[in-house]
Amino acid sequence: MSRRKLVVGNWKMNGMRAHLDEVEAIGRIAAEHPAVEVGLCLPATLIMAADALRGAAFIGGQDNHWNASGAHTGCLSAEMLAEAGAQWVIVGHSERRDAQGESDAEVAAKAAAAHAAGLKVILCVGESLEVRDAGGAEAVVSAQLLASLPEGAAADWLAIAYEPIWAIGTGRIPTMEAVASMHAALRAALATRIGSEAEKMRILYGGSMNGDNAADLMAIADVDGGLVGGASLTAAKFGPVIAAAG
């Protein structure tokens, strides 16, 4: 099964108007690599302006509420993100699961709401260092994935990102064997729920991915791309990651 590589930058709470030049430059790099699907999940404040400059890259959001509208001060609906120009959205990032106390059920509801609004979804899962050290990471992350998976999950609108929490922003990554084993375990878990659709679904790796390690990580059979934080903030750093994907 050949799955088109998906390489997405997550700018987190970074990016002002002054950084729109980088969006434009990354959009141009994306055009040079048509075999790779490239995107940037930006702070919502930049989405509208970035949509006009994105070139061959798509623009995404970083979270959405599960309701379409209502009394939810400070939140954004998937409809709002889509109207602003987002084509994708991230749900379930560990920085939100931890800091905002998001549950698996809420993450599934957010993914379903995003799909209903016409957005594609990157659903994040990953284990803490405690879980990794205790030796139960694959079972824990597989359970987290199945509990966070929305009804009707399909490969044409949903991708998974495996992001070990202890690898995010630390410069540490799991061994290639550990990544291969986790991604295979997650695909097997998906197959128990969505059958043969699991073979089509892209499973990205995230956590300290950069131009130096991206080619090795993305050469792993079940690694179908990357969700990249720090190394996606400039075209100079993100370009090599995109190139490593094809």
Ligand SMILES: O=C(CO)COP(=O)(O)O
């Ligand atoms: O959390 C991440 C992407 O969502 C990964 O962040 P870093 O690439 O900065 O480790």
